[in-house]
Amino acid sequence: MSAHAAWAHPQLAAQVLRARRDGRSEVALRVEPLHSAQQVLRLEQRIQALPGVQRVAIDAPARRARVVWDPQRTPLPALLDAFAAARCAARPLQHDSLGDARSREAHDALKRMLVAGMFAMQVMTYAFVMYVGAVDFVDFTTRGLFRWLSLLSTAPVVFYSAVPFYAGALRELRERRLGVNLPVALAVLLVFFASTYATVAGRGEIYFDSVSMFVFLLLGGRYLELRARHRSDALGDAAIDATPLxxxxxxxxxxxxxxxxxxxxxxxxxxxxxxxxxxxxxxxxxxxxxxxxxxxxxxxxxxxxxxxxxxxxxxxxxxxxxxxxxxxxxDATAAARLGALATRARQARDALPQGHDRDAGRFVGRVLLLTALTALGWLLVDPSRAFASSVAVLVVACPCAFALTLPATLARALGVLAQRGVLVTDGAALEPLARADYALFDKTGTLTLPRLPDDAVEPLRGDDREQVLQWAAALAHESAHPLARALAAAAARQGPAPRAEAVQVVAGAGIRGELDGRALRLGHAGFALAGGVLPDGAADTLLLADADGAIAAFHLDEAARGDAAATVAALRADGIAPAVASGDAAARVGTLAGRLGIADWHARQTPADKLARLQAAHARGHVTLAVGDGINDAPLLAGADVSAALAGGTGVAQAQADLLLLDGRLHGLVDARAIARQVRRVVAQSRRWSLGYNLFAIPFAAFGLVPPWLAGIGMSLSSLAVVLNALRVGRSDAARRPALPA
The missing domain is CATH 2.70.150.10 (Calcium-transporting ATPase, cytoplasmic transduction domain A)
Known part of the structure; x- marks a missing residue:
């Protein structure tokens, strides 16, 4: 009987299958880790070849697959058998719409950005003709034609692409706060309708090019932010499905x-x-x-x-x-309660006002005040010029340079950090990272790694020590688990290990495979011996076994990461007080803390204990940084002002973290801290430039002395200055960041 025969039961299948209008069904599956693009491609091709399969989509980072197919031609158990035959076991997930919602959101944002970009380029082409006409005369009929063409090309940008700004402005008004959406929405609508009136009347200035390009630039920044957020969410999908159905x-x-x-x-x-x-x-x-x-x-x-x-x-x-x-x-299980705790912690953190939001609110208030004063002044002097002058102030003072300052600087910073092995999943995290003065570290997997001492290999049948280590490494090379990596690293010191075949990683248990036709198992005793008799003392070791029983035992312990001491010392020198909170025993936690020079350490900590300790530090006025790698660290990471996780950690930890240390080295925190501080300086400089530009240009706009072509040049130059200033990030930080001790 098939191992997946239970899924033929209609009541069970109904939990995971979603019927489609075309008569087919769709299922979401949790799959085993896929470590290369070739594996993904082979799996897609194998499933696509099954009868009735219409579409296969595999998200390797999230460990998810979605299949649209005809269950009458290939039953669900047969589909699952096909995944297992491809050495990628799959498990159906409960039907939910989270993935679909993210997909729709991303597609919608991409379509709006592409529409804005396509029409903005067209409008700029028309505007070029009219700008040239300001120097070299173009007849009024030709100018009127290009005005109407600009109007028609800008309409899709205003009434389709810019809709998210209108929705954001309404949300800000309901929440009684000032954000960037409000002046953007006002400027887009007022400038468009004013330019439309000028086009219909045949007189006055038009700003279609400024509107369309501004919308496109802002949508581009928001789309990049959305993709980063969705990637962070996807990393957590695998952990959401930890409990079986x-x-x-x-x-x-x-x-x-x-x-x-x-x-x-x-x-x-x-x-x-x-x-x-x-x-x-x-x-x-x-x-x-x-x-x-x-x-x-x-x-x-x-x-x-x-x-x-x-x-x-x-x-x-x-x-x-x-x-x-x-x-x-x-929902009453410990896993569900832990997830709820992480969600509450992140919601509490997100409810706090961010520095950028406060700056944006002040800037928006000033822009709206200047616009209102301009309108009031012209109403008293010459009411016929009040509307046009107010629109000119909005165009010149509209936070183009201000709105581009943070996205441009963050884009540069994120690129620099990615080159240094740090992936930033939430750009807003760099601001609190620059101010952080308290860091709470998890121990196991974060500050420490498993290691295999030279005397920890115990052959159980009289085989050569180096030989059994090479056999085990042949299997361990196929797994990313920290224990397997430690074993493989120990074997690598003796030379390259042989290559095993038909390797299969069994989550939480071990690895099985064939070496020279011999079936081997590596893992915890219960898995390696397949229910056989456990040797004395083997419960806490990794065993290598074959059909005849245990071959060797590997007694792994843990050691501090190679750069842990240097990273902690560098952060302390930079004004961050380090602390350790771990669920491990006091003896091991205290020993490690002593080696790293950390006086503030705590053992036997539950996830709630860690979060409470972090919140207590926050209540004392600290800006908190949390660093972890396990599911148990999710509430801690979610509740910190800024958080970091190692890329080798669990999906839940990665989903809650603002920074991912891709190379598994803690020194990325030092780089991220230095870049965050430089981002803060560069953003402040760019905003001062934006303020100076506004102080200089607004009086001319208020008196009606800024024609459209000059406004376009001014906005372009101010935006170019912001982008060029952002390129400084990462070039001069080496002299400012504290050096890692040797």
């Missing part, structure tokens, strides 16, 4: 039935197979079990549970099977 419930007669995990009730008894994910919170009824709770505690070592002790949903059973007495399921 199916469970094997024990019936009254002792038999097993496959049910939806959300249907489990307190008091139900559930059978959990070895290597499976625990579907609900409860108590262990078996004698003992070895479980991987790294998602909750952040510790990579397996935990041995005995009868009556708690098991949490999302943990992986390494040695089993086990019987579970359900206590909580669905």
């Amino acid at each position: 199916l469970a094997e419930r024990r019936r009254a007669d002792g038999g097993l039935e496959t049910v939806a995990a959300i249907e489990l009730l307190a008091g139900d008894r559930v059978h959990v197979a070895e290597g499976a994910t625990i579907p609900a919170d409860g108590r262990l009824e078996s004698a003992q079990a070895l479980v991987d709770e790294a998602w909750l505690s952040g510790e990579s070592r397996p935990v041995r549970r005995r009868r009556g002790e708690p098991l949490v949903a999302g943990s992986v059973l390494l040695a089993g099977p086990a019987e579970l007495l359900v206590e909580r399921s669905g």
Whole structure:
């Protein structure tokens, strides 16, 4: 029988399938990690070749796939079997519209930007003819034609592309705050209608080129920001699906039935197979079990549970099977509560006003005040010129340079940091990073990494130590897990390892594969021995085994990251007080903190404890930086003023973090801090230029002395100055940032 036969049940399939109008169905799947573009392409081709499959979309970073197909021709179990045959196990996800909403939002933003760009280029072409006509006479008929062509080309920009600004302006008015959307919306509409009136009347100035280009530039910046946000959201998708959809419930007669995990009730008894994910919170009824709770505690070592002790949903059973007495399921599980805690922490942080928003509010207020004073002045002197002069002030003072200052500088900063191995998922995080004075670090996986000491390889059959290490490395090379990387790094010191075939990574358990026709398993004892007898002391080690039993044991411990001490010292020298909060034992946390020179450390910390400690520091007036890598760090990362996670960490940690350290090296924090401070200086300089430009140009505009071509040149030059100033980011920061100690 197929391992996925349970999905043929109509009630179970109804949870994951979405019917389409064309008669086909759509399913979202969680897939095993795909490490290369070639793997993604081969998997897409294999699934696309199945009967009835219309479309396959694979999002490798989010570990998700979406398939549109005809279930009558290829049943859901057969589809899942095809994924398994491609060595990429897939699990159906509950139907939700999050991915569709993100896709629609991105497509809508892209379409509006492309429409604005296409018509803005056309309007600029028409404007060039009229600008030339200001120097070399162009007859009035030709000028009128190009005015009408400009009007027709600008209309789609104003009534389609600029709609998000109108919506944002209405939202700001409802919230009783001043933002950039309000002057943009006012300027676009007033300038367009004023230019339309001038075109119809055949007299007066037009500003169609300024409107269309301004909308295009702002939409371009917003689209880049949207893509960064969606990427951050996608990184968290895999973690949202940690709890399985199916469970094997024990019936009254002792038999097993496959049910939806959300249907489990307190008091139900559930059978959990070895290597499976625990579907609900409860108590262990078996004698003992070895479980991987790294998602909750952040510790990579397996935990041995005995009868009556708690098991949490999302943990992986390494040695089993086990019987579970359900206590909580669905939204009441620890995984759901942890996610809710992270959400509340991020909402509380986002509710605080940002410095950029306050600056924008002040700037907008001044622009609107100057516009109103201009209109009032001309109403007293010459009412016929009041509207035109007010529009000219809005065009000249419209926050073009101001609005471009932050996006242009951030775009440069994000590019520089990406080259240095730091991905910024939220550009607004650089401002609090420049002011941060308190950093709270997780320990395991953040400040430390697993390592394999020279004397930690224990052959169990008399094989050569170097030989068994090479066999294990042949499997470990195929996994990104920290334990596997530590083992592979130890073997690399002896030379290149052989290449294994048919390698399959089993999440939370280990790796299986073939080497010279010999089936090998590497992982925790329960997985490696496939239910065999565990050697004494093997529960907390990695074992290499074949069909005859254990071949070797690898006793890994942990050591501080190579650049941890230097990074902590550099941050302390730059005015940031470091602290450590970990779920590990006090002895290990204290030893590490002593090595790194961190006096403020705390052990046996739950996710809520870490968040409370961070919030206490914030209440004392600190600007907080949080650094972590595990699911248990998600509330901490979400609640900090600015947060960073290592790219090798979990999807939830990455989704909540503002910065991702792509190369796995902590020194990226030092670079990011230096760049953040330089961004702050450059933005302040560019805004001073914008203010100076406005102080110089607004009086001329208020007196009606700024023709359209001059306004266009002024806006272009001010924007060019902002962009050129932004290019300074990353060029002179090396002399300002603290050097990493040798």
